Amino acid sequence: MYRETEILTRANQSTAHESEDSGDLVINVGPQHPATHGVLHLVITLNGETIKNVEPHLGYIHRSIEKMCESLTYRQFIYVTSRMDYLSAHINNQACALCVEKGLQVEVPQRAQVIRVLMAELTRIASHELWWGAMAMDLGAFTPFFHAFRERETINDIMEETCGARLTMNYMVPGGVMMDIHPHFQQRVKDFIQLYRKKIHEYDELVTGNIIFQNRMKGVGILSAEDAISYGCSGPVARGSGASCDTRKYYPYDAYNKVQFDEVLETGGDSFARYLVRVREMQQSINIIEQLIDNIPEGDFQAKTKAVLKLPKGEFYQRAETARGELGVYIISEGGTTPYRIKFRSPGFSNLSVLGHIARGCKIGDLIAMMGTLDLVIPDIDR
Amino acid sequence: MFIKNYIKNIFSAVKSLLVGMKRTLYYFTHHKEIITQQYPDNRDTLILPERFKGEVVMPHNENNEHRCTGCTACELACPNGSIKVITKFDISPDGKKKKAIDKLVYHLELCTMCNLCVEACPSDAIKMAQTFEHSVYDRNQLTKTLNNPGSKIMDGVE
Amino acid sequence: MWSFSNIANLVHEVLAEHFNPAITLAIEMVIAGVSVIGLFAILGLVLVIMERKVSAWMQIRLGPNRVGPKGMLQSLADTLKLIVKEGMTPNGADKLLFNLAPFIAMIVAMLLMAPIAFAKDLQMWDLNIGILYVSALSSVTVISILMAGWSSNNKFSLLGAMRSGAQIVSYELSAGLSALAIVVLTGSLQISEIITSQANGWWIFKGHIPAIIAFVTFIIAVTAETNRAPFDLAEAESELTAGFHTEYSGMKFALFFLAEYVNVFIMCSIAATLFFGGWMPLHIGNWHKFNHVMDFIPSSIWFFGKTFFLIFVIMWFRWTFPRLRIDQLLDLEWKYLLPITMFNLLLVTAVAILGWHF
Incomplete structure (x- = not known):
């Protein structure tokens, strides 16, 4: 209650400030604005076209997922997490499943581990494809969005065939995966990789190499590695600033310690570096998939677990690398069938917090481009 | 050389723009690449995977x-x-x-x-x-x- | 072969037989006005469906395909929708200016149609300062945009209008200077004379490299002047929602929309007139047989073919490029386009004086 009034007073103050000093223009970008990709509300203070201050106001899509999870059993709560960062739903589910398995001390079969990694990497590619198109759209180019969706649609079809859903799959369960992969899965993924390799150069032709695009991206929104760390950024945002933070490398989970891949790092720290990190990360994901797709071990796809899961009394934490950064799942158990408390450390929240810092002194167009490179998914920020 | 760089910049910029325009022209002229499914019309031929959760x-x-x-x-x-x-x-x-x-x-x-x-x-x-x-x-x-x-x-x- | 001058003369004679000269003139003016409004409406419909189809095919989509054969009547349905929608005026808006702005945009677009030669002998007003008239009037568009942005009582609209002001005023320069290149070669500002000077070849071929440079800069400047992507900063839907027309709805919005497309058409037809000979068929020097074959294609088809090709190029820009930032936009004008066009003007003058062109 206190915080709410505080925010309101501050919003009023900034409006009052405007009338006193006519040089400032306060604009509400969002919650209904085409560039916020959801219901993010930014109060920006402008001097002409130059941004003096950016203040994000959150809470428009807060569904109290953490509280909801407290009343759901350890099998049930995983499906809700698909609704947080819906673009990397698989990876959210995976992190939760891993955390529960940590508590149960269940050994996940090799086959399930490999399937999980394959699915997670496909999700990452799909998420980055969508980001690529949406970011180009933020910059005013509409065509790349549809071109990116063509490839993303192929991944969605693969998901639909194996998991039965395109966006909120609920495929990872404690102990493994819900169903075995579809018989066509391997062939479909190989086809996708071929398609992707054939089309990837179009991305460079259409966007990366474009002089307008490069001028819009290079040298704007510079985030230093120190700032990235102190703001708690993770994922491509931090790696674009040269801060090495890939959870898959530092805290390998599932089959990630069995595959060879590079952590993509760029040192520029500007919007273009963050862009390049994501584009190159898609390539690394393809590499991971190629290593695993022909080597899915035989065996069970799910470990034997009890019908009713009970975590021992204690606290459990598991991190996973979603398409946006590090997702932390923190479960406090009292020994019952439902968690006592669940906390999600979502990557989008920390990544958004940096926006006010990097956008100061830029133009409005740059702010939109920066929001694009931060790859914000608002339900992930609000939960 | 300022002038040389200036002209070089212009040419590389125009080239990068033309490369993008070539790509969109390709799709403009190749209608076979269109992937739109005309949904209510294709109800009869629409096949959903057997695992689809409806x-x-x-x-x-x-x-x-x-x-x-x-x-x-x-x-x-x-x-x-x-x-x-x-x-x-x-x-x-x-x-x-x-x-x-x-x-x-x-x-x-x-x-x-x-x-x-x-x-x-x-x-x-x-x-x-x-x-x-x-x-x-x-x-x-x-x-x-x-x-x-x-x-x-x-x-x-x- | 039938020609527009014959039809015009016929109409004039028939009218003169029955009425006195003053009423004849009045009736002729009404006919001209009605045909301009008709052309206006048809152009709007055709260009909207063209834009939607072009964008769809570039984006691997089908585009509108439900209303009419292959969706060709879609824009008619859109117009119907816009007519029946409520045209709202926001609270706190300056009502007079708010409601006036779309009409100014329309009127400017209509006035710009006057000196355009649509076909052989089909020109409403062949005034002797045709190019000057076009470039002077086209900068009036900015007034309607500024009016709309300021009177809307919306900060996004205001920002869009201010951007548009800076943009149109600066790009007017290079558009004018590029057009001047052809004026120097022709030695006349009159549209009909510019067209007849290209009877033995279009200026883009006759004028060597300077004419090509002038054409490229003219197309860029025209794209910016008509607020089309990648220079659509006044609208900038991802930044300013819809820029200067954020608060407009219904028919008032449709007028802005229509004025934008008609402006694109006019600017492309001016470009076609200056560089591609307007309605003049493709003639090559002394190849009389070839020229004779080309003459069989009606002049109106030549004019509309060239114009629509240029419109396609401008649409092609829009669906390929990202938008520029406001400072980059002004950089492009003042650091690149303006020096190039000025230098090019010198070059063209040299070519014209030394008679190096064909």
Whole structure:
């Protein structure tokens, strides 16, 4: 209650400030604005076209997922997490499943581990494809969005065939995966990789190499590695600033310690570096998939677990690398069938917090481009 | 050389723009690349994968028999309370009382298609159907009874 | 062969037989006005469906395909929708200016149609300062945009209008200077004379490299002047929602929309007139047989073919490029386009004086 009034007073103050000093223009970008990709509300203070201050106001899509999870059993709560960062739903589910398995001390079969990694990497590619198109759209180019969706649609079809859903799959369960992969899965993924390799150069032709695009991206929104760390950024945002933070490398989970891949790092720290990190990360994901797709071990796809899961009394934490950064799942158990408390450390929240810092002194167009490179998914920020 | 760089910049910029224009012109002239599916028109040819999670249904055989024992495992597994099992007691021919379902009420409007009920079912009585056109004018129609009227349990399913 | 001058003369004679000269003139003016409004409406419909189809095919989509054969009547349905929609005026808006702005945009676009030669002998007003008239009037568009942005009582609209002001005023320069290149070669500002000077070849071929440079800069400047992507900063839907027309709805919005497309058409037809000979068929020097074959294609088809090709190029820009930032936009004008066009003007003058062109 206190915080709410505080925010309101501050919003009023900034409006009052405007009338006193006519040089400032306060604009509400969002919650209904085409560039916020959801219901993010930014109060920006402008001097002409130059941004003096950016203040994000959150809470428009807060569904109290953490509280909801407290009343759901350890099998049930995983499906809700698909609704947080819906673009990397698989990876959210995976992190939760891993955390529960940590508590149960269940050994996940090799086959399930490999399937999980394959699915997670496909999700990452799909998420980055969508980001690529949406970011180009933020910059005013509409065509790349549809071109990116063509490839993303192929991944969605693969998901639909194996998991039965395109966006909120609920495929990872404690102990493994819900169903075995579809018989066509391997062939479909190989086809996708071929398609992707054939089309990837179009991305460079259409966007990366474009002089307008490069001028819009290079040298704007510079985030230093120190700032990235102190703001708690993770994922491509931090790696674009040269801060090495890939959870898959530092805290390998599932089959990630069995595959060879590079952590993509760029040192520029500007919007273009963050862009390049994501584009190159898609390539690394393809590499991971190629290593695993022909080597899915035989065996069970799910470990034997009890019908009713009970975590021992204690606290459990598991991190996973979603398409946006590090997702932390923190479960406090009292020994019952439902968690006592669940906390999600979502990557989008920390990544958004940096926006006010990097956008100061830029133009409005740059702010939109920066929001694009931060790859914000608002339900992930609000939960 | 300022002038040389200036002209070089202009040429490289124009080249990068022309490369992008070549790509869009390619798609403009190659209509075979169009991937749009004309949805309501292609209903007859639309094939959904067999695992697609559309809604929960209870398959019945030709004698109007299902496999549900009324164990309420699905009701317990459902995170949203979209399944409600109403049981009754059947009197079998040899005079024994046997638990069976009266109604299996399914709230489609609450369902998130998470597949947990199907996973939980010990006798494979329910499964996911590949339908997806769920819109109705009255939301009462979304509350469905899954077992057919007059249906009974299949022999040999415990 | 029938020609527009014959039809015009016929109409004039018939009217002169029945009425006195003053009424004849009045009736002729009404006919001209009605045909301009008709052309206006048809252009709007055709260009909207063209834009939607071009964008769809570039984006691997089908585009509108439900209303009419292959969706060709889609824009008619859109117009119907816009007509029946409520035209709202926001609270706190300056009502007079708010409602006036779309009409100014329309009127400017209509006035710009006057000196355009649509076909051989089909020109409403062949005034002797045709190019000057076009470049002077086209900068009036900015007034309607500024009016709309300021009177809407919306900060997004205001920002869009201010951007548009800076943009149109600066790009007017290079558009004018590029057009001047052809004026120097022709030695006349009159549209009909510019067209007849290209009877033995279009200026883009006759004028060597300077004419090509002038053409490229003219197309860029024209794209910016008509607020089309990648220079659509006044609208910038991802930044300013819809820029200067954020608060407009219904028919008032449709007028802005229509004015934008008609402006694109006019600017492309001016470009076609200056560089591609307007309605003049493709003539190559002394190849009389070839020239004779080309003459068989009606002049109106030549004019509309060239114009629509240029419109396609501008649409092609829009669906390929990202938008520029406001400072980059002004950089492009003042650091690149303006020096190039000025240098090019010198070059063209040298070519014209030394007679190096064909």
